[in-house]
Amino acid sequence: MPLVLTEEQSMLRDSARGLITDKAPVSHLRQLRDSKDEMGFSRDLWKAFAEMGFSGLLVPENFGGSGLGYVEAGVVMEEIGRTLMPSPFLSTAVLAVSALSRGGSEAQKSAHLPKIADGSRLAALAIDEGTKHRPLQINLQAVRSGNGFKLSGAKALVVDGHTADLLIVAGRTGGAAGDRNGLTLFLVDPKAKGVAIERTVMVDAHNAARIEFSNVEVDADHVLGEVDQGYQLLDGVLNIGRGAVASEMVGLSEEVFGRTVTYLKERKQFGKLIGEFQALQHRAAQLYVDIEITRSAVLKALQTLDGDFDHAGAAIAVAKARAGTTAALAVQEGVQMHGGMGMTDQFDIGFFMKRARVCQELFGDSNYHADQLARMKSY
Amino acid sequence: MSDLETFRRETRAWLEANCPPEMRRPMTSESDTYWGGRNAKFSSEPQRVWFERMRDKGWTVPDWPKEYGGGGLDRAEHKVLREEMAAMGARAPLSSFGIWMLGPALLKYGNEAQKKEHLPKIAAGLIRWCQGYSEPNAGSDLASLQTRAESDGDDYVINGQKIWTSYANYADWIFCLVRTDPAAKKHDGISFILFDMASKGVSTKPILLISGYSPFCETFFDNVRVPKSHVVGTVNRGWDVAKYLLQHERAMISGTGERGIGRPLGQVAADSVGSDDSGRLDDAMLRGQIAMFDIDEAAFAAVAERAIDLAKAGQSHPAFSSAMKYYGTELNKRRHEILMSAGGIDALEWESDRSKGGARPRAWLRTKANSIEGGTSEVMLGIVAKRILDLPGA
Ligand SMILES: Cc1cc2nc3c(=O)[nH]c(=O)nc-3n(C[C@H](O)[C@H](O)[C@H](O)COP(=O)(O)OP(=O)(O)OC[C@H]3O[C@@H](n4cnc5c(N)ncnc54)[C@H](O)[C@@H]3O)c2cc1C
Numbered sequence: 001m002p003l004v005l006t007e008e009q010s011m012l013r014d015s016a017r018g019l020i021t022d023k024a025p026v027s028h029l030r031q032l033r034d035s036k037d038e039m040g041f042s043r044d045l046w047k048a049f050a051e052m053g054f055s056g057l058l059v060p061e062n063f064g065g066s067g068l069g070y071v072e073a074g075v076v077m078e079e080i081g082r083t084l085m086p087s088p089f090l091s092t093a094v095l096a097v098s099a100l101s102r103g104g105s106e107a108q109k110s111a112h113l114p115k116i117a118d119g120s121r122l123a124a125l126a127i128d129e130g131t132k133h134r135p136l137q138i139n140l141q142a143v144r145s146g147n148g149f150k151l152s153g154a155k156a157l158v159v160d161g162h163t164a165d166l167l168i169v170a171g172r173t174g175g176a177a178g179d180r181n182g183l184t185l186f187l188v189d190p191k192a193k194g195v196a197i198e199r200t201v202m203v204d205a206h207n208a209a210r211i212e213f214s215n216v217e218v219d220a221d222h223v224l225g226e227v228d229q230g231y232q233l234l235d236g237v238l239n240i241g242r243g244a245v246a247s248e249m250v251g252l253s254e255e256v257f258g259r260t261v262t263y264l265k266e267r268k269q270f271g272k273l274i275g276e277f278q279a280l281q282h283r284a285a286q287l288y289v290d291i292e293i294t295r296s297a298v299l300k301a302l303q304t305l306d307g308d309f310d311h312a313g314a315a316i317a318v319a320k321a322r323a324g325t326t327a328a329l330a331v332q333e334g335v336q337m338h339g340g341m342g343m344t345d346q347f348d349i350g351f352f353m354k355r356a357r358v359c360q361e362l363f364g365d366s367n368y369h370a371d372q373l374a375r376m377k378s379y
Numbered sequence: 380m381s382d383l384e385t386f387r388r389e390t391r392a393w394l395e396a397n398c399p400p401e402m403r404r405p406m407t408s409e410s411d412t413y414w415g416g417r418n419a420k421f422s423s424e425p426q427r428v429w430f431e432r433m434r435d436k437g438w439t440v441p442d443w444p445k446e447y448g449g450g451g452l453d454r455a456e457h458k459v460l461r462e463e464m465a466a467m468g469a470r471a472p473l474s475s476f477g478i479w480m481l482g483p484a485l486l487k488y489g490n491e492a493q494k495k496e497h498l499p500k501i502a503a504g505l506i507r508w509c510q511g512y513s514e515p516n517a518g519s520d521l522a523s524l525q526t527r528a529e530s531d532g533d534d535y536v537i538n539g540q541k542i543w544t545s546y547a548n549y550a551d552w553i554f555c556l557v558r559t560d561p562a563a564k565k566h567d568g569i570s571f572i573l574f575d576m577a578s579k580g581v582s583t584k585p586i587l588l589i590s591g592y593s594p595f596c597e598t599f600f601d602n603v604r605v606p607k608s609h610v611v612g613t614v615n616r617g618w619d620v621a622k623y624l625l626q627h628e629r630a631m632i633s634g635t636g637e638r639g640i641g642r643p644l645g646q647v648a649a650d651s652v653g654s655d656d657s658g659r660l661d662d663a664m665l666r667g668q669i670a671m672f673d674i675d676e677a678a679f680a681a682v683a684e685r686a687i688d689l690a691k692a693g694q695s696h697p698a699f700s701s702a703m704k705y706y707g708t709e710l711n712k713r714r715h716e717i718l719m720s721a722g723g724i725d726a727l728e729w730e731s732d733r734s735k736g737g738a739r740p741r742a743w744l745r746t747k748a749n750s751i752e753g754g755t756s757e758v759m760l761g762i763v764a765k766r767i768l769d770l771p772g773a
Contacts, residue, residue, distance in 0.1 A: 003685035004692050261768055276772035281764035288763055289702045296685040297678035318677040370670035377673065379645025379660045 001303050003296060009075055012068075016079040019052060024085035026348045032086060033205035039163055040199075040207040041086040049087065050119025058097045063113035065097075069306040070240060074247035074298065081251025084355050086206050088122045090244055091160035096123030098240045099168050103185065103225035103233040112166060112187075124164035125237070126155040126211055133364040135170070135234060136178055140213065142171035142186065149173070149223075151186065151194075151216040157362070161209025162199040164190055169213070174228050183231045185224040192216050204354040236309065239316045242363045243305055246298045246316075246323035249359050253291050253323075253330035256352045260284070260334045267339075280337060287333055294319075294326040314376050321369035327356040387459045394463055397432045399425035403468045407738045409592065412474045415504025417551050430504065433472035440478055440502045443486070447494060448502030454691055476545075477501030477508040479631040481554050484571075484624040488612040497573070509576070510628075511541045511555035511598060512621070518543075519758050521556075522565045522618065526600060528557035528572065530607075535559070535572065537580075537603040543752075547583040547596035550576050554624075560615050571617035571624075574605040590744040591729070591737070628753045629700040633707030634683070644714065645669050648721035665720060672713055679710055698766040705759035708749035715743040 005013065023045055032040060049055055054076055059065020073094050080089060093116065100112055115121035127135060140153030151171055161167070167188040175182025190197060194216040200208050225233045261284060264275030274280060301319035304312040331353035335342035342349050360366065402425055406412065410422040413430055421427040433439055436450060442457045443449025452460060482501050485494055500506045517524040526539025537557055547553070552575055560568030576583075580603040585593040612620045642650075645660060648669060653661045660666035686703060689695040718739060719726050726743075728734035750756040764770045 002688040002691065003681065004688045004694065261770070264770060273771045275770040278761070278764075278772075281768075281770050281772070282757065282760040284768055284770065285702075285705075285760040285763035288768060289706050292702060293675075293678045293682040293706060296681035299685070300681040314677070318674050318681075321671075321674045322678045366671075366674075367667075370667060370674055373673055374645060374659070374666055374670040377643055377645050378658065379643070379649050379654070379666065379669065 001307065003299055003303070005071075005075070005299075009072060012072055013075045013079065015052065016054065016076045017082070019048065020079050020083050020085050023048065024087075025083050026351055029084050029086055029205055029351060030348075040205075041088065041163070045085070046087060047119050049089065050117070054089065055093045055119045056097075056113075056117025057093060058101070059093075059113045059117040060101060063101075063109055064117040065113065069302075070243055071299070071302045071306055073240075073244055074302045077244045077247035078251035078254075081248035081253075081355075082255040084204075084206075084252070084351055088160050088163065090241070090248075091124045091164070092116055092122045094244045095125040095159075095237060095241050096166065096168055099125065099185065099224060099233065099237045102236055103230075105221075107221070108187065108224065121165045122160060122163055123166040123168060124158050124160045124209075125241075126158045126161065126167055126169045127234070127238070128157050129153065129155055133361070133368060135238060136180065136231075138170050138172055138183055139177045140169065140171040142173045142184055142218075144173075145217065148217060148219045149184075149186065151188070151213040151218060153213055155211045155213075157200075158209045158211050159362070160207045161190075161211050162197050163207060166190070167195075167211070168224060170230060170234055180231045182228050183234060184227050185230045185233060186218050187222040187224055188213075188216060188218055192218075202358060204351070204358045206355065206358065235313075238363055239312055240305060242316050242320040242369075243298070243302050243312075245359050245362050246301065246319045249323040249327040249356065250291070250295050250298050252352055252356055252359070253294070253327045256330045256334040256349065257284075257287055257291055259349065260337050263338055274337075283333060283337075287330060290326045290329060294322045297322045314373060317369040317373040317376070320364060321366040321373070324360040324366040324369075327359060331356045383455055383459060386456055387463065390460055391463050393436075394467060394469060397429075398467065398469045399429055401425040402429045402470050402472075405468065406470060407735050409594075411470070413472065413504070414474050414507055414546070414549070416507025416549065417505070418549070419504065419507070429470070430472045434503055437502065439473045439475075439504065440482065443482065443498065443502065447486075447498035448500075449498075454687070458687065473504045475501060475504065475508070476510055476554075477506065480510065480624050480628050481508050481573075483627045484554075484620050485611065487623060488571075488620045492608075493573075493611060506551045507546070507549060509544050509547045509550035509553050509598075511544055511547075511553045513543045514540060515542050519755055521621070522569065524556055524558060524569065526555070526557050527561065528559050528570060528605070530559075531604075533607055534604045535607060535610075537572075537574075537600045537605060539600050541598040541600075543586075543595050544583070544598040545595040545752075547576070547598045548585055552576060553581075553598075554611075556617060556621055559617075563615065566618045568615055569617040569621065570614050571611045571620040572605060573609045573611060574603065578603050578605070580604075588744070589747070590741040592741065592745070625754065626697065626700045629704035629759070632749060632753045633700070633703040633705075644672065644717060644721070647718065651721055651723060651725060665717070668720075669717055672710075672717055675710060676714070679706060683707075696767055698762050701754070701759040701762040702767070704753065705750075705756050705763070708746075709756060711749050712746050715746045719743050 053066050056065030057068050058073055061067040097116055100109055129139060130137060142149045142151050167190050169186045169188045171184055172182050173184040194214045196212040198210045200210055202208050264280060265273060267274045298319045301315040304315040334349050335353060338349055341347050413426055438450045441450035441452045441460050445451040478501060485497055512521060514524050528535040528537045552573060555572050556569055557572055558568050559570040580601040582599045583596040585596050587593045649660050655661050686699060722739055726739045729737035
């Protein structure tokens with residue numbers, strides 16, 4: 001498959017960009033942050049998203065969605081990255097939909113997917129527990145009880161955790177932290193007894209929560225996929241999430257870079273445009289090259305997810321690691337080249353820097369993925 | 380089955396049947412490369428067999444038209460051939476400045492007589508070419524070159540000096556930039572001309588490199604007579620030809636090295652450094668460096684693929700080869716730094732049999748030129764800044 005967008009994918013990008021830049025420029029995020037908005041995102045905007053088919057983009061057609069692929073999800077994520085629009089797209093339309101459609105029973109799918117597609121249901125994936133992303137270390141205990149399970153433990157960085165109508169929780173039904181076997185995914189009602197949700201106001205003003213589970217009862221038919229065999233499903237879903245976040249970082253990097261280059265052509269010092277200084281020209285050129293390479297690696301990874309899902313691990317590790325380092329460089333250079341302006345809250349660049357840090361950490365940072373790649377290559 | 384899949388199957392079968400096993404191993408020394416030319420010698424029988432079979436199929440230049448000795452493959456077929464060759468680690472049957480640089484320039488700017496005369500000989504490896512661009516005072520600032528070509532009847536008379544002319548002492552012909560109008564602005568008085576290195580008045584003097592090899596020369600022209608019909612393109616408009624050729628040179632250099640062929644770096648390192656009980660390379664920092672390198676290399680492979688696809692879709696920027704050249708060469712240097720580090724003490728030997736004559740350190744030193752030859756990294760970044768990013772300043 002050629003490593004360029006098809007005409008349909010370009011059209012999708014244009015319509016997503018149109019809506020997002022029009023309705024949710026960076027000032028939208030700023031306004032939500034400054035007003036300490038309770039939801040942290042706009043319901044109206046999510047409705048508009050759903051009407052354009054974005055919320056159901058990955059939902060199979062027989063469940064009311066458009067049945068598109070991961071490249072298309074990446075296309076939308078990239079546009080989200082350009083304006084940092086807060087929305088449940090990643091948590092609900094990408095992660096939850098993937099988990100449900102890849103692992104769910106017919107009953108589970110028809111209970112949730114159509115509602116997600118029409119924008120009326122939000123969901124969140126609860127995985128990480130420790131300081132760093134380590135899915136194998138999951139230790140939330142899921143003990144058999146009656147016909148179902150009782151969950152106890154805590155999750156951190158649950159994206160959109162406080163707005164979700166449905167939680168997908170990874171827990172341990174067997175084995176010990178570090179084991180591949182013994183992980184199970186559960187569909188949990190956030191209003192169930194024993195669930196305590198704390199919205200964590202984060203550095204990037206996006207939504208996340210810490211969630212505690214104390215003896216939360218879950219029915220057997222709320223197991224997603226097979227008991228003890230959840231790792232493979234989770235790993236696949238995480239790879240999709242990694243590809244999506246990498247796309248967001250490509251959009252974010254390009255946007256910061258574009259703003260920076262514009263500034264280099266406008267700002268004068270020593271009687272010259274600062275863009276005439278070779279020291280800055282070369283750094284800008286290096287960053288351009290970095291972004292182009294990363295964009296290619298991310299597209300490659302998403303195409304591999306669509307075409308050869310089970311062998312996409314290495315391409316995803318490359319994409320997420322590259323996107324993380326490139327985004328970090330893009331925001332650092334962005335602030336630096338804007339001088340004092342770059343340090344002010346009034347200016348938008350800082351928003352990109354904060355979001356890049358969160359995206360780095362989500363689903364494994366660059367070091368994590370470099371380590372994974374080394375393992376895959378047996379060294 | 381699509382035509383392309385049939386082509387892939389047939390290509391794979393043909394390569395399997397025709398590429399000798401010796402030609403599927405990574406190169407270890409300069410003599411593993413076959414350059415062709417009037418005085419060429421094969422370093423081994425498999426090298427000869429491989430070259431001749433590929434030549435007979437037109438696959439020394441798979442994408443050139445058949446009438447000029449090429450294979451007539453379209454882009455998609457060419458990509459399939461490259462992929463299949465890479466998959467089995469097959470070496471290029473012929474290395475040649477004629478293929479990489481002059482050929483594409485002749486295809487675009489040459490007249491029919493020039494194409495008929497030179498292209499088939501390049502494809503068949505009969506003539507070895509060298510590149511007469513740089514001069515002692517014209518390196519990065521190439522357009523300030525001073526070698527003069529003065530009109531004398533049907534001929535030009537050429538005087539001057541070139542430097543860093545790779546393999547000038549082995550080359551049969553040279554493609555050369557000369558000043559045909561000294562009064563014009565510096566880019567406007569240059570012509571692109573071809574001539575035989577056996578012409579009267581041409582002499583060369585090798586220069587020794589830090590790698591211990593001397594692949595390039597100072598080249599002197601003393602009243603060299605060249606027919607005017609040997610000018611490619613328009614007189615005084617040679618800069619256009621020169622720049623077009625440089626794009627191809629840069630694209631070629633960006634892929635320098637044995638990348639993607641042979642054992643993965645991590646395993647090369649594990650062979651010499653060892654692994655710990657859990658199978659991890661027994662040098663955590665080196666392992667990290669290699670992993671980061673592997674990520675960047677895989678990403679670079681993706682951008683190389685995308686560059687071709689973008690060109691096919693008519694969406695690429697003409698200066699993008701500078702971006703590729705910059706990154707690909709920096710990456711190759713990094714690869715060899717890692718190889719040296721992984722080789723440790725063993726990689727320091729320069730002349731032993733054990734070290735195959737110091738193959739590794741010599742290769743390491745050679746890569747330092749990647750970011751200089753064909754335009755330095757600084758110059759590449761300058762081109763990206765000005766032509767792609769449109770930043771201000773001369
Ligand atoms: C192995 C090898 C093979 C070669 N083969 C050939 C060949 O076959 N034919 C041929 O004609 N030439 C050949 N060259 C020459 C090569 O193209 C030149 O060396 C190269 O263009 C740099 O020119 P220079 O050596 O004069 O360096 P200089 O131009 O003197 O550069 C010195 C330093 O200054 C920097 N610099 C110069 N200008 C700028 C600027 N505007 N902005 C920022 N930094 C700048 C450079 O990046 C470099 O770091 C070869 C070189 C090598 C090393």
